[in-house]
Amino acid sequence: MAFISSGYDPSSPMKDRITDIGPRKYDEFYPPVISKNKGKWLYHEYLQPGVFVHVAESGDEVYSVRVGGMRLMSIGFLREICEIADKHCGGYLRFTTRNNIEFMVDNKSKVKPLVDDLMSRKQPGGCYKFPVGGTGAGITNIVHTQGWIHCHTPATDASGPVKATMDVLFDDFVNMRLPAHLRVSLACCLNMCGAVHCSDIAILGYHRKPPMLDHEYLDKMCEIPLAIAACPTAAIKPAKMELPGGQKVNSVSVNNERCMFCGNCYTMCPAMPLADDVGDGIVIMAGGKVSNRVHAPKFSKVVVAFLPNEVPRWPTVTATIKKIVEAYAKGANKYERLGEWAERIGWERFFEKCDLEFTHHLIDDFRDPAYFTWRQTTQFKF
Amino acid sequence: MPTVEFGGKTFTVDEDGFIDTFDNWCEEWVQHVKKEEGISELSDEHRKIVNVLQDYYRKNGIAPMVRVLSKVTGYKLKHIYELFPSGPGKGACKMAGLPKPTGCV
Numbered sequence: 001m002a003f004i005s006s007g008y009d010p011s012s013p014m015k016d017r018i019t020d021i022g023p024r025k026y027d028e029f030y031p032p033v034i035s036k037n038k039g040k041w042l043y044h045e046y047l048q049p050g051v052f053v054h055v056a057e058s059g060d061e062v063y064s065v066r067v068g069g070m071r072l073m074s075i076g077f078l079r080e081i082c083e084i085a086d087k088h089c090g091g092y093l094r095f096t097t098r099n100n101i102e103f104m105v106d107n108k109s110k111v112k113p114l115v116d117d118l119m120s121r122k123q124p125g126g127c128y129k130f131p132v133g134g135t136g137a138g139i140t141n142i143v144h145t146q147g148w149i150h151c152h153t154p155a156t157d158a159s160g161p162v163k164a165t166m167d168v169l170f171d172d173f174v175n176m177r178l179p180a181h182l183r184v185s186l187a188c189c190l191n192m193c194g195a196v197h198c199s200d201i202a203i204l205g206y207h208r209k210p211p212m213l214d215h216e217y218l219d220k221m222c223e224i225p226l227a228i229a230a231c232p233t234a235a236i237k238p239a240k241m242e243l244p245g246g247q248k249v250n251s252v253s254v255n256n257e258r259c260m261f262c263g264n265c266y267t268m269c270p271a272m273p274l275a276d277d278v279g280d281g282i283v284i285m286a287g288g289k290v291s292n293r294v295h296a297p298k299f300s301k302v303v304v305a306f307l308p309n310e311v312p313r314w315p316t317v318t319a320t321i322k323k324i325v326e327a328y329a330k331g332a333n334k335y336e337r338l339g340e341w342a343e344r345i346g347w348e349r350f351f352e353k354c355d356l357e358f359t360h361h362l363i364d365d366f367r368d369p370a371y372f373t374w375r376q377t378t379q380f381k382f
Numbered sequence: 383m384p385t386v387e388f389g390g391k392t393f394t395v396d397e398d399g400f401i402d403t404f405d406n407w408c409e410e411w412v413q414h415v416k417k418e419e420g421i422s423e424l425s426d427e428h429r430k431i432v433n434v435l436q437d438y439y440r441k442n443g444i445a446p447m448v449r450v451l452s453k454v455t456g457y458k459l460k461h462i463y464e465l466f467p468s469g470p471g472k473g474a475c476k477m478a479g480l481p482k483p484t485g486c487v
């Protein structure tokens with residue numbers, strides 16, 4: 001395609017440059033009913049999964065219809081979202097913090113046509129384009145990351161396993177049958193971009209092999225002290241290496257016994273790649289939450305040490321998650337988040353109820369704090 | 383890896399235009415990056431930043447933190463951006479021949 005200039009002049013890059021203008025102010029995009037009643041809302045109710053109403057002091061009502069979003073979407077798809085907003089909502093819409101899409105209307109009579117329109121739209125392959133749901137005590141969207149679409153440090157994909165998991169959990173997206181809401185998140189490496197460390201169920205990409213060392217390029221491409229300082233277990237030290245040609249270079253050596261495959265060194269040093277097709281896979285964590293409701297926020301804990309990457313549908317991963325969800329749905333009390341349930345019944349019971357194998361990998365061995373995760377009491381169940 | 387030619391010299395660079403190794407740095411490289419970065423005139427201040435970066439890299443094996451660069455040169459970050467519009471990493475480190483910055487940048 002021929003080059004089409006935007007007016008930017010590469011020979012004087014600072015000319016006419018606009019900077020530090022920040023984002024557009026949020027209230028420029030408020031639907032009129034939101035602008036008018038801002039700060040004056042009285043109460044809200046769920047009318048059905050995915051549909052809720054907020055009532056203001058003035059008596060005004062705003063009906064929100066939440067639909068699942070795949071997060072990674074084309075401009076064509078965004079245009080379709082805009083078309084729906086134009087048709088039903090005066091051109092207004094918003095995205096949620098879990099990347100769902102919300103369409104708002106100011107009158108009850110407008111809800112059904114909107115929902116019917118949304119549910120009638122399908123992808124050529126048969127998937128709902130705009131499934132209505134994601135509210136209340138169900139399973140809403142999966143917060144996720146770049147995966148093999150765009151990042152260079154992943155141990156698994158993001159979009160693929162998310163699609164596979166949401167397909168398996170779809171009934172809980174369009175229903176509110178669980179004891180409390182259940183948040184699922186995914187990160188494709190343990191940089192943990194997103195929310196895996198604080199979700200009810202978390203899917204995490206994991207390596208099982210130490211980095212390979214490209215001695216020829218390492219000193220040229222990497223700031224060696226950064227690579228050394230990147231290692232949480234101090235497995236890396238500086239080393240002089242001899243290349244096959246006899247040339248001596250500065251590089252590093254890795255003590256494989258100390259390496260636990262975090263990949264942090266590769267983040268800092270491109271000459272230490274570690275991704276591996278059979279070595280890489282997925283860890284499942286459970287029991288985290290961020291709200292302060294009843295119990296303080298919690299970190300999620302590792303409950304499955306390794307499941308293989310099974311492209312394109314990750315059947316073992318999705319089956320394991322489904323097992324945990326069903327055990328929780330059956331066992332937990334109303335309002336009880338997954339982590340609260342696991343702590344009430346005891347983690348030994350959690351493993352039994354979810355039919356998960358307990359392996360030595362799950363026992364914390366990282367520095368002094370590991371000790372506090374062991375059991376210093378005789379209180380346990382057989 | 384791609385190569386660029388400037389002032390009669392050939393440099394091997396990566397896709398972001400960073401030089402393959404510090405050892406191949408030379409005055410022609412500075413002139414090449416000056417052009418790439420749209421810097422009209424190389425002042426003593428540009429030279430000072432490049433020198434500080436290179437000294438620090440030779441001594442420590444890493445690029446200095448931005449605060450160290452500011453402290454040693456006496457230039458505030460704003461002024462560093464005036465000199466190198468792409469900033470201390472993509473602009474100044476590239477001109478100084480240091481390895482490409484890594485991490486979640």
Ligand code: HEM
Nearest residue numbers: 034039040041042043044054062064096104134135136137
């Ligand atoms: C006085 C004003 C408001 C208060 C006190 C309020 C309070 C709350 C509370 C307590 C929840 C949590 C419900 C739960 O987790 O079960 C909630 C959820 C929510 N509210 Fe509001 N809200 C207000 C106004 C609004 C407005 C104006 C909107 C947008 C039109 C809005 C959108 C939402 C959404 C999208 C949720 C999440 C529902 C879900 O995840 O299931 N809220 N609100």
Ligand code: HEM
Nearest residue numbers: 001002003004005006072073074075146148149150151487
């Ligand atoms: C009005 C026209 C366009 C606008 C406003 C536009 C805008 C953008 C923006 C904002 C980005 C993101 C940059 C960033 O990540 O910071 C982007 C990326 C990109 N655009 Fe466009 N774009 C336009 C047309 C096109 C066309 C016609 C093509 C190709 C035929 C194209 C290909 C790309 C590619 C390949 C990327 C990089 C994606 C990536 O690295 O993740 N764009 N564009």
Ligand code: SF4
Nearest residue numbers: 146151154188189193
């Ligand atoms: S979690 Fe890791 S691999 Fe995934 S996007 Fe973040 S840094 Fe990249």
Ligand code: SF4
Nearest residue numbers: 231259260262263265
């Ligand atoms: S992968 Fe992690 S543990 Fe292993 S050497 Fe690199 S930084 Fe250290």
